[in-house]
Amino acid sequence: MGHALGTLEELPLAYRAALARNSLAPLWPMMRNVLPHGAPQPVSRQNLWRFETLRPLLLEAGDLTPVEKAERRVLVLTDPGRGEGAMQATSVIYVGMQLLKPGETAPAHRHTPSAARIIVEGEGAYTVVDGEKCPMHRGDLVLTPGGAWHDHGHSGTEPVIWLDALDLPLFVYLEGSYAEEAPLQAPRNRPDASEAEYLSAGLVPSRRPDRAPVSRYPMLRYPWSRTEAALRSLGALAAPGEAVELDYVNPETGESCLPTLGFTAMLLRPGEKATPPLRSSSAVFHVISGTGTSTVNGERFAWGPADTFSAPVFSTLTHEADGTEPAFLIRIHDRPLQERLGYFEERVRP
Amino acid sequence: MGHALGTLEELPLAYRAALARNSLAPLWPMMRNVLPHGAPQPVSRQNLWRFETLRPLLLEAGDLTPVEKAERRVLVLTDPGRGEGAMQATSVIYVGMQLLKPGETAPAHRHTPSAARIIVEGEGAYTVVDGEKCPMHRGDLVLTPGGAWHDHGHSGTEPVIWLDALDLPLFVYLEGSYAEEAPLQAPRNRPDASEAEYLSAGLVPSRRPDRAPVSRYPMLRYPWSRTEAALRSLGALAAPGEAVELDYVNPETGESCLPTLGFTAMLLRPGEKATPPLRSSSAVFHVISGTGTSTVNGERFAWGPADTFSAPVFSTLTHEADGTEPAFLIRIHDRPLQERLGYFEERVRP
Amino acid sequence: MGHALGTLEELPLAYRAALARNSLAPLWPMMRNVLPHGAPQPVSRQNLWRFETLRPLLLEAGDLTPVEKAERRVLVLTDPGRGEGAMQATSVIYVGMQLLKPGETAPAHRHTPSAARIIVEGEGAYTVVDGEKCPMHRGDLVLTPGGAWHDHGHSGTEPVIWLDALDLPLFVYLEGSYAEEAPLQAPRNRPDASEAEYLSAGLVPSRRPDRAPVSRYPMLRYPWSRTEAALRSLGALAAPGEAVELDYVNPETGESCLPTLGFTAMLLRPGEKATPPLRSSSAVFHVISGTGTSTVNGERFAWGPADTFSAPVFSTLTHEADGTEPAFLIRIHDRPLQERLGYFEERVRP
């Protein structure tokens, strides 16, 4: 096993030319590249994006480019393993930081990739998704699923920054990524579903056959205040060493809130080092509050509020909160995609 | 259509005797009975059970029969359409009122039918379900699904009364009803899942492949305080005439909290008459708080807290709260069973 | 456990009268009846209906009652455990034998219960189901699901007899049984789906989003010739003692062909005694061909072609084919219903 296979160079030049001319290629010289032994060999590399570095560059973008010439004024977090300008943080996960200044709007569009935002800084912005107006408070998760019309506005007084997470790289890979545009939406004048239909676990609006069916995405906003409270309740009861983690799901089905991307809220207890298993999914961690340290494949990242770091597939990870207060993070990952493919794997740490 | 079919009497006596001797029977004389035209002809009849009448009879049962000789000291609400002693309120729904006195226990058992309780009066009782200890506060819904070990205890100082709802008649009909007994369980010493794992809509504990799978019934208690708050939020936004109703569901799947019985919490706004559609499901309504009036098939029921009333399949219904405060009811019904059979029907009121 | 509970007679007469007056009943005197220990106590009793006995009685019905006065000229196989005239063979399963004479028709109707037929004798009859005309050959299984319009006709020259199996008792129990009538249907003029769309395992018509969705019941006829061939192939490879059984399923979903009733084709190899496990489902066995002997709860039934016998829930069973040829039976059962309820149980034979 693992013995040497024939190489491209061993083949006669004329034969190689004949193959190329006919859009053919020998598999065996590439076999170990595309099917390595025992584990994938990711190109992606872990990275830490410190908010104190990123923030001034994003504000500078606001000065350099009017929103009309940007549509979405976003700095993309690019995977250092792929080199300059890569529109992705890992294979499947795109993460950008978006700036919206008071009074600005981002025009309505919809696209095949799905997106979610996590609000990082500033009050007063909102997203309208298929006519539902979602306020955006620090830490809130707001969905704009594939195919849903969405635009943004800002009626506050300070710049607002949020994180965008998309499965854009997957749709680009599938040759399925495209967008359509439309005028700003007139929002319906009532609170979003998280404030009306979906408050408490285990309760959903009763359906009538003569009414519209439940939306595929009935809950578009997940208020952070509720997530933090739920994590604290769970954390108070968890055994030492037990992960304190909640997945964001569709309250009508229990499925991941988006088809391909998963969002997991994490509480790290001070004085306890978390050592999660190796996972076939890649991840991007965003810090909501607290400070701490993570190691990713041996690289040490000291993080604080609004920092973001990535971990490729099968990364060796540790997390530890500093000080005396718990730290709160949201993990963005592609486990739902992998589970839909019947492919998701966890391995005990070596 | 609907023309006269041959009767049993038209057949020769010798022929009828030969059929009976061979365990045979002609269909046609019975055809209109078992397959009536256009709508079922239910035997069940609506009824109101007033708590002020029932309560003293239940307390008297406590004096007449020690709990050891009753196991469960329960008065069953019997369908008047079926005559004395019927162990059911409608075809599928059994409802009983159970009394537990301070210090008493109800021994552990499990059975094929599924049960849920709604707490009516008194503090200090608890149910242990497969080792999970659930406190029982007024209005709480507590599940003891088919196959789950459960026992009850009471560490308070006053008698406790709760309502039991079961699909017992269905299992008796299926010739599938039986029970097993066991000693009292030693409860695990932590709050039940509604206080730890399942608080907020759209958030569930993150799973690890190396951990135990999620229980088929991950949430066994639905605290009334949360249900009432959610109904009030929904009611504040509902359009006039819109039903303000929440279904109790499994937070991991969105399915009905029990396989055959459904539980729907209702808020009735004062000054508004609700006129739900005719439904193929039968129902039992239990009043948590408030007063009002319902008509069922033309019969008028004036109800108040802790009262209970029934409605057979395809009943014509109206509901109206009195006074200035909303009324809260829980509707117990067999719609989940009918939906599993691909049979559930709503009709516009004639 | 299992100790004596209080009886009804131990309660004061005045108290019992007060309960009855208020549609209440004590649970505990009935507790062991509705929740027996360890296993259900079925009322149903096994029975054998010999075709040679039944056939002349059915033909006599044809003479006594014109089809216009019968709509469906059927002799119902009645459970001897329930006494004369019971419209059921077990709790859930209704089985009747229907006679259609040349040139007769059975008018179109539809009803909430689901039905299937197994053709017993005679050629030339057909069933039209929602416009699809299904021929009826010996041993064929033809579905008329709940809600589907169906009528029968007969263009042959000899009387035709078929077996009807319905979940009628369940719908009567649910107070959900009713029918509607209509004129005879004009059948679409092409072979039924078993001859066109659904021939081979693992192949289904490719769908287009712009076309009608797949019917809930895409395959209405299961030709016996294919079932027998498939059983013979499976049987040739089965280990000694292994059950050679095929379930009839929806080829688009793999689910049982009807929501509540299951149909299982069985091959019994000569010289081998089958001893299936105890099952919580009840069953009716119909012999397509071959002769043999079964014991049901100790009672011995010697059967031949077109005979039918029943087995209540948790029956102890053996089956054995006579002679040198395999015997073929179809088992009608309510396992799909029980699986939908999360309740189906098999026990090793004691």
Added chain:
Amino acid sequence: MGHALGTLEELPLAYRAALARNSLAPLWPMMRNVLPHGAPQPVSRQNLWRFETLRPLLLEAGDLTPVEKAERRVLVLTDPGRGEGAMQATSVIYVGMQLLKPGETAPAHRHTPSAARIIVEGEGAYTVVDGEKCPMHRGDLVLTPGGAWHDHGHSGTEPVIWLDALDLPLFVYLEGSYAEEAPLQAPRNRPDASEAEYLSAGLVPSRRPDRAPVSRYPMLRYPWSRTEAALRSLGALAAPGEAVELDYVNPETGESCLPTLGFTAMLLRPGEKATPPLRSSSAVFHVISGTGTSTVNGERFAWGPADTFSAPVFSTLTHEADGTEPAFLIRIHDRPLQERLGYFEERVRP
């Protein structure tokens, strides 16, 4: 809409350098590339691989490289839109042509991508999948799903050629592709499931709770003889212009036979031009028998037996069989993947 956005060049060099230094990139200059208006802009380009060209090159590979130095002696059909050596025919679909000479074996391995083979030429080869030995006859489809051990052998006398289709590019993209190796398997000595358990539509082996659960892939071989017969039956009844197509599905669930790749058998009637809708899925067509012409995005491909051609996403297509006999093709596509992602789209041809 579609107005000009700011370009990278408009940004100050120092700013661009600061972004690059911090693994950041502006979105807006790339916005139209990753989210084009109205439709994707595929890189993939259609191509025809003629078997008469490919076959001698594949046989030459057999002379140039012993199977031991190739493991799998395969020529990959490379997308001309991606340039020399691309290990894919479209984004998601890998197709290779594999040669196995008499007496050769391909060692056992398993990998995360899923594969299927279509036998093109030669008799006597077989694939062993998780111990099940599948013969390989011309046109047969044989599955080796992700995670399943498989090896190949050849006991015939002439070289065998088959087509391999894999979702390898998807797994490479996901950074999830890897393989493990093992010794050759000892096959179980009985016919594969297509010859025993799964013959006829709508019939599946009856399950017992005490037995092993059904495999995720219960049917590993789909014999071409059955597929062709089923297509002919369907085709005899189809309306003019109606597509005569069968999808290969799991007979226990009706789901696509592999999680991401779909296989659709097509019959083209002579004298009839098929004009399928535009689809968001990409496709590779392989000709089993017959001759004809297809146009893909205006490019004309005249094809015959064993030829293969590709069509990127949203291709404009026509197909037409020559002569008087129907042509049979198998279409390999990624529609199941797209449906799992909630993303699959068909558009009426412009």
